[in-house]
Amino acid sequence: MSNYISTSSEWTFDLIQRYDREISVIADDFQLDTYPNQIEIISSEQMMDAYASVGMPVGYNHWSYGKQFLGVEQGYKRGQMGLAYEIVINSDPCIAYLMEENTMMMQALVIAHACYGHNSFFKGNYLFKTWTDASAIIDYLVFAKNYIARCEEQHGVDAVEDLLDSCHAIMNYGVDRYKRPYPLSQHEEEARQQEREAYLQKQVNDLWRTIPNDISTEKQTATPTFPSEPQENLLYFFEKNAPLLEPWQREIVRIVRKMAQYFYPQKQTQVMNEGWATFWHYTIMNELYDRALITEGFMLEFMQSHSAVVYQPPYNNQYYSGINPYTLGFSMMQDIRRICQNPTAEDKKWFPDIAGSHWLKTLDFAMRNFKDESFILQFLSPKVMRDLKLFCILDDDKNHTINVAAIHEDRGYRKVREALSEQYNLSNREPNIQVHSVDVRGDRSLTLHHTRHNRMPLEAKSANEVIKHIHRLWGFDVHLHSIDERVHRQTFHCPAPHTDQPQIPLPTVSPHLTGP
Amino acid sequence: MSYIVDRRLNSKNKSTVNRERFLRRYRGHIKKAVSDAIDKRSITDMASGEKISIPSKDISEPSFSHGEGGIRDRVLPGNDEFITGDKIKRPQSGSGGSGHGDGASDSGEGDDDFVFQITQEEFLDFMFEDLALPNLVKRQLAGNEEFKTHRAGVSHEGSPGQVNIVRTLRSANARRIALTGKKRKALKVLEEQLADITPANDALEDTCSLKLQAQIAELKAKIKGVPWLDDFDLKYNLQVKYPVPQSRAVMFCLMDVSGSMDQATKDVAKRFFLLLFLFLQRNYEKTDVVFIRHHTSAKEVDEQEFFYSRETGGTIVSSALKLMDQIIKDRYPPEEWNIYGAQASDGDNWNDDSHQCYQLLTENIMPAVQYFSYIEITPRDRQALWHAYEKVSEQFPEAFALRHLVSVADIYPVFRDLFKKQAA
Numbered sequence: 059m060s061n062y063i064s065t066s067s068e069w070t071f072d073l074i075q076r077y078d079r080e081i082s083v084i085a086d087d088f089q090l091d092t093y094p095n096q097i098e099i100i101s102s103e104q105m106m107d108a109y110a111s112v113g114m115p116v117g118y119n120h121w122s123y124g125k126q127f128l129g130v131e132q133g134y135k136r137g138q139m140g141l142a143y144e145i146v147i148n149s150d151p152c153i154a155y156l157m158e159e160n161t162m163m164m165q166a167l168v169i170a171h172a173c174y175g176h177n178s179f180f181k182g183n184y185l186f187k188t189w190t191d192a193s194a195i196i197d198y199l200v201f202a203k204n205y206i207a208r209c210e211e212q213h214g215v216d217a218v219e220d221l222l223d224s225c226h227a228i229m230n231y232g233v234d235r236y237k238r239p240y241p242l243s244q245h246e247e248e249a250r251q252q253e254r255e256a257y258l259q260k261q262v263n264d265l266w267r268t269i270p271n272d273i274s275t276e277k278q279t280a281t282p283t284f285p286s287e288p289q290e291n292l293l294y295f296f297e298k299n300a301p302l303l304e305p306w307q308r309e310i311v312r313i314v315r316k317m318a319q320y321f322y323p324q325k326q327t328q329v330m331n332e333g334w335a336t337f338w339h340y341t342i343m344n345e346l347y348d349r350a351l352i353t354e355g356f357m358l359e360f361m362q363s364h365s366a367v368v369y370q371p372p373y374n375n376q377y378y379s380g381i382n383p384y385t386l387g388f389s390m391m392q393d394i395r396r397i398c399q400n401p402t403a404e405d406k407k408w409f410p411d412i413a414g415s416h417w418l419k420t421l422d423f424a425m426r427n428f429k430d431e432s433f434i435l436q437f438l439s440p441k442v443m444r445d446l447k448l449f450c451i452l453d454d455d456k457n458h459t460i461n462v463a464a465i466h467e468d469r470g471y472r473k474v475r476e477a478l479s480e481q482y483n484l485s486n487r488e489p490n491i492q493v494h495s496v497d498v499r500g501d502r503s504l505t506l507h508h509t510r511h512n513r514m515p516l517e518a519k520s521a522n523e524v525i526k527h528i529h530r531l532w533g534f535d536v537h538l539h540s541i542d543e544r545v546h547r548q549t550f551h552c553p554a555p556h557t558d559q560p561q562i563p564l565p566t567v568s569p570h571l572t573g574p
Numbered sequence: 575m576s577y578i579v580d581r582r583l584n585s586k587n588k589s590t591v592n593r594e595r596f597l598r599r600y601r602g603h604i605k606k607a608v609s610d611a612i613d614k615r616s617i618t619d620m621a622s623g624e625k626i627s628i629p630s631k632d633i634s635e636p637s638f639s640h641g642e643g644g645i646r647d648r649v650l651p652g653n654d655e656f657i658t659g660d661k662i663k664r665p666q667s668g669s670g671g672s673g674h675g676d677g678a679s680d681s682g683e684g685d686d687d688f689v690f691q692i693t694q695e696e697f698l699d700f701m702f703e704d705l706a707l708p709n710l711v712k713r714q715l716a717g718n719e720e721f722k723t724h725r726a727g728v729s730h731e732g733s734p735g736q737v738n739i740v741r742t743l744r745s746a747n748a749r750r751i752a753l754t755g756k757k758r759k760a761l762k763v764l765e766e767q768l769a770d771i772t773p774a775n776d777a778l779e780d781t782c783s784l785k786l787q788a789q790i791a792e793l794k795a796k797i798k799g800v801p802w803l804d805d806f807d808l809k810y811n812l813q814v815k816y817p818v819p820q821s822r823a824v825m826f827c828l829m830d831v832s833g834s835m836d837q838a839t840k841d842v843a844k845r846f847f848l849l850l851f852l853f854l855q856r857n858y859e860k861t862d863v864v865f866i867r868h869h870t871s872a873k874e875v876d877e878q879e880f881f882y883s884r885e886t887g888g889t890i891v892s893s894a895l896k897l898m899d900q901i902i903k904d905r906y907p908p909e910e911w912n913i914y915g916a917q918a919s920d921g922d923n924w925n926d927d928s929h930q931c932y933q934l935l936t937e938n939i940m941p942a943v944q945y946f947s948y949i950e951i952t953p954r955d956r957q958a959l960w961h962a963y964e965k966v967s968e969q970f971p972e973a974f975a976l977r978h979l980v981s982v983a984d985i986y987p988v989f990r991d992l993f994k995k996q997a998a
Contacts (some may be wrong), residue, residue, distance in 0.1 A: 071578055078576045097575035103586035111587045122635055124596030127589040128690035135691075151577070158582055173576065219595070227636050298960035372652020381651055449653040451662070453646040465653055478649040489638045514644030523636035 063351050067359075069162040071099075076194035077166045084345045085174040088442070089418060090338070092177040093192060094151040097169065101158050105142070106130050108155055112321070113145040115153065116199045118206040118313070120222050146172035148324075150192035163359045166352075170342040175335030180244065182426045183330070185323035189233075195320060202313045205251075209306050221307055224527035225293065225314035230488050232293035232318030255305035288507070289493040292528070301502060311531070326429045326484055333387015334425055338362060339396075340388070370446060381478075389442045390433070394421055397439065404440060430482035438475045450477040455513075464524070477563040486511055491538070503535035504528070510542040518548065525552040597696065603628045604692070612849075612986050623694045627687035632909040699816045702853055702931040705993040721815040732810025741809035749807060754797045775923045823858040824906045825851060828894045828917040832869040833886035835920055839951045842982055843918035844881050846949055849989050850916050858912065864901060868894035870924075874901065889922045891959060899938045908942040915939065915946040928962040935966045940973060947992055948976040 064073050065079060076124035078097065100108070110127035111117040143164055147153040154172040156165055180186050210218045225232075289295045294314040297308050324331070343360050346352045352360075370385040371377045394412070397405045398420050401413035412420050424437060449465040450473055463477070464470030480486055494507040506528070508516055521538065529536045529552040545560065597604060607626045656662075692700070728741050768786045771779045827847045829840070854861045865880035866872055869887040872894040898915065906913060923931070940946065948963050950956070960976070967974045977988045 069579070074578055075576075078578070082576070096579060097576055098579045100580045100581045100584075101586060104581065104584065106589075107588040110592060119591045121595040121599045124589060124592035125633060125688070127593055128596060129688065132690050155581075181938070219599070221637070228638075232635060295861065302710060330909070370651050372654065373650035374652070374654070376756075378652075381649070447649045447653040448651055449656055450647060450649050453643070453648065453664075455643045458664065460664055462656045462658055462660040462662065463647065465656060465658055467614075467658070470658055474649060477647040480647060481649055489640055491638055494581050508638075512645040514640040514646070515642075517639045517641035520636040520639055524638055527636070549825060 061350060062515050064162055064352050064356075065353055067161040067163065069160070069165045073162060074099075074156075074165055074169070077162075078169055080346060080349075080351055081166070081170050081174060081342055084342050085178075085338075085351075087345075088338075088341070089422070090174055090178040091181055092152065092174055093149075093181055094152045095173040095177065096151040097173060098153060098155050099158055100155050102134070105155065105157055106134060106144070108145050109142075110455055113147055113155075115147070115196065116201055116203050118203045118222075118228075119210075121219065122226065144172045145197075146176045146226045147151070148176075148186060148190055148192055148320075149195050152177040152192070159486070163356050164363065166346075166356075167339050167343065167360060167363065170209040171339035174342065175338035176331060178338075179327075179331050179334045179425060182422070183323070183327060183429075184427055184489065185327060185429055189323050190320050198316065202317070205313065206310060207564060208363050209310065213306065218310065220530065224530045225311055227524045228292045228531075229314060229318045231491060232291060232315040233322045234291045234294065235485065251309060255309065274541065275441075284492060284496045288475045290490075290505075291315075292491070292493060295493050296531045299496075303531070323429075326431070326482075329383040329387040329390075329430045329482065330428065330433050331387070331423065332383045333389075333391045336364075336368065336384050336388040337391035337421075340392075366369040383448070386434075386442075389445060390437055391421065392438075393439050393442050394424060394437055396441075408439060431479050431484075435475060438478065440468075440471045443471055443474055448474050448478065450474045456459040489514075489516055494539075501535060502533075503537060504532045506536065506538040508538060508540040508548075510540060510547065513542055516548055516550075518550075521548075521550050522552075525550045529553065582783075590797050597692070600628055600633065601700070603632065605700050605703065608697060608883055611697075612701065613983050622697070623692055624697045625689060625691055627689040630688050631741050633688055640905075657703040657722050698852065698856065702856060704995050705853065705990060706995045718809050720818045720820060722818050723815050725811045726812045726814040728809045729812040730809065732812065736810045736813070738809045738811045742803075745809060746803050749804065750800055750802070753800045757797050761790060761797070761879035762791070764790050820860060821858045821912065822860040822862070822910070822916060823854050824862040824864060825854055825917045826864050826898050826901075826913070827880065828866050828868070828898065828915065828919075829880065830869070830891070830894075830919040830922065831867045831883075831885050832889040832922065834889070834922045839920055840881060842951045842979070842985060843949070845982065845985050846918060846989065847916060849888050849974065850914070853993065854914060862906075864898075866894050866897050866901075868897075872897040875917040888924060889919075890924045890927050891919065892934055895931055895934040895939060899934060899942075900965060902939075902942050913943040915943050917946070917948045918953045919948075919950060919959065920958055921950045921954070923957065925958065928958040931959065932962040932965055935963075935974075936969055940966065944973065946970075946974050948974075949988065950976070950978045951980070952978075953980050 063076050074097065078095070093119070106127060108115075109130045111125045117123065143157055143160055145155045152173065154168070154177075156168055160168065180190075180192060185200045186192075206218060206222075213300050285295070285299075293311055296303070297311040297315065300308075300311075303311070343352070343357070343364075347354075347357045368385045370382045371379075395417045397409055397413050398415050398417035401409075406413045424433065428436060443466040447466055450463045450470070452463040453463045454461075464473035466474065490509045490511060491506055492509070497503045497506070514539075525536055525538050528538075536552045538550040539546045604626050607628075608624060611624050616812075619657055728738055768783060768790065771783050771786075829835075829843055829847075831840075851861070851863060863877075865875050865877060867875055867880055868889075868891065869885055870890045870893065874897065875883075894917075902908065902913060935946070950960060956978070960978075963974075965974050967976055975992050977992060979985065979988050
């Protein structure tokens, strides 16, 4: 007499429901706190559609999504790539797409992975809590789609497309990294939008007012710089201050900025998020097996696809393409559990406060309060470094050779850990570009500064393209200086200067511009 | 509690708009690919879809990124040979990564083309974009082959399947009201009288009440006797047939198959005919094609024979024109058909025949056809036939065109030139 839930690899809605019920019982036992789940079964064509819209169920129209769709479609139809088994959306209820092609085992795995793993991460992690409002995102997407469609009707598809192109080009610079945002607003967004339009335009006009204000005459000597502090959020800066944008254009800039903000936490928690979800599907499936709910065949099939997911090709393998976030995340999560349950002497030395503690509580704490960068710095243990055989190389263009700076050994652990953590630091991965000044009383030109990190220059070709987009948003001349130790190493202008008079370098750079 | 939703039946073409936006944005690229493809294609699959490739750099979306240089710390997995302090030669960029950590520099500049598929419909759209049939006065015929039915009110007769329930019940209701009106009025009066004397005070009233009750029962029976639904009430939806006017076109392909036309020349001609055929098909619901080939005498043939059988002999072009004229008179009355003529030849003709061609064209054929195009496929100088046709073209500048082409690559440009949209 067996109480296996299923023995065949065919899935039915009934079986999915039963698996989901059992998994939710286990998740409850492990104290996973989740949004309610909405599991949607879709076909492969629909999966391709979902891919093209970054997984979102609704989205505004833009050619770049079409391009992505065509790319996916071509790749899939020619058999060059498979599709993901699942996509999950950070919303409340949490929407997870399951492909109809999956076997019963895959469906169960995906439910454990997405509907309980990712879902609880979305609900618990501080970045998601701060930056996204899961209950409002779908409403906001609908608002954005309708608003942009209306703009297309009123101002033409081309005008809207150009604007979106420009916004997308600087989408990575649409977030206040150091300020906490208000949650995305829901239905009142539409009502408030009207109000905002009028108000914003007034503000901008005020900034550019040319009639002298008699009260401010005494201030003229001070010539305040604008902005008073460098601005890292370019999209926000243009939304509020670009002189020539019309109200509807500001609203579109805002929409792109909100989208950038919504995806911001996902970029910073890839290792943790995937590691967490992988850890939980692994734990839950094993628990299902221990409770004799699934067969050995089922378990074998699971082990096979699980090990494919967490496979890390070594650096010299032809399939190597960076560190697999699933592997790293999963190994670390597993290791934290091990340190809590069976600490060695080494663990006690490295992690005195978590060795021997309650593993569920420790993992929960780690999931809630870290992002990739800090998570690695805090929890990457010597054992994981040894298991993955991590080593750190230093590539300095001033040397003829690449140096091996540290390897997985006693004196190298700290260095490797730091370097790996830095690798996930978003502000190092993306060039640090900020609005430096605007020539308010002169030609209204905008000056941006790129502060070099580790002497890394800007890629010139793309920078020249992006600056054109910035010029479109700003409406007047744009200059971009790439600065290393207060010296201008590269400069970009849009429109390109017609005379080749030498650029006069600015004498000093404000101290808070030197990178983090 | 989880909800499980089956979305598989929802629409799967959510990306259609975005896809269309993409095609719109890169229509220049696509058009070029299409026009290249037309030259390369074999004739049999002129109208299938096409794989389009666009250089990746043309469609990239720029964003700020780090360039080469500077100091980079990089952590790699799977160390198998290094210890701290090792120095590794910097790999040449582009060399296949045989270790030495260059696997991590995933700066593989995607110089590959972006490749995607467009459908046959889209292919043809791009192929014939901005083209229009000249003199597109579609002669329409009140056709007698195709009919459509549409609703035309209600009638008293029809088949049970067409019963209009609402109308039927409404009319039944009206009839019942009309037929029982008097009786119901009388009934009401009687019922009031009865109510006045109930409960009965004496015997007189008692008999009165009985009488009234009998009358009421009788009236009620009569009212009930009126049928609820009568044959008379039945209303049917009326469907009427009306003929669908159809635009029809016939295309005459005329080709010289005399000894001077070799297979390559015929191939060029065939491609031209095919383009024209596809184009007409998009403009008319029904398109007939008549193949006429000629040397010294003309003959109507089927497609296979038209393109592939060889004959030799001299050339008398007028024979083909005569046959075309005959066929128009016999089978394709100009008031019912849109007639298009396309003639391909290498320009050879029997010396004194060209004048006859001129006469046939101007007097018989040109008044009947919408458009007549003549292409001469020859690298040589023009001859008598061309000059005769030039005169025709002067007389009918709107409806007659002649072009000269040399190789396969000329076909599509010449075709576009012939059918380009005239500025209104």
